[in-house]
Amino acid sequence: MKIVLMPELEQLIEHKIHSGRYVSAREEVSESLKLLRTHEDSQDLRIRQLNQAIDMDLEGLKQGKKS
Numbered sequence: 001m002k003i004v005l006m007p008e009l010e011q012l013i014e015h016k017i018h019s020g021r022y023v024s025a026r027e028e029v030s031e032s033l034k035l036l037r038t039h040e041d042s043q044d045l046r047i048r049q050l051n052q053a054i055d056m057d058l059e060g061l062k063q064g065k066k067s
Contacts, residue, residue, distance in 0.1 A: 003029075013028050
């Protein structure tokens with residue numbers, strides 16, 4: 001797969017490589033995508049937790065209205 005990056009992203013990757021943090025662009029992009037996946041998984045979990053809390057509160061309100 002070939003990807004065209006914006007110049008500022010190319011510069012960021014080159015800077016990371018020249019700093020010695022990464023050996024190649026492929027390694028840097030792979031690590032970045034892994035971090036993005038972890039971040040998105042965390043967000044998805046938090047959204048599920050918030051939805052559960054909302055559902056529980058709504059159920060409590062419904063039960064309170066029935067009483």
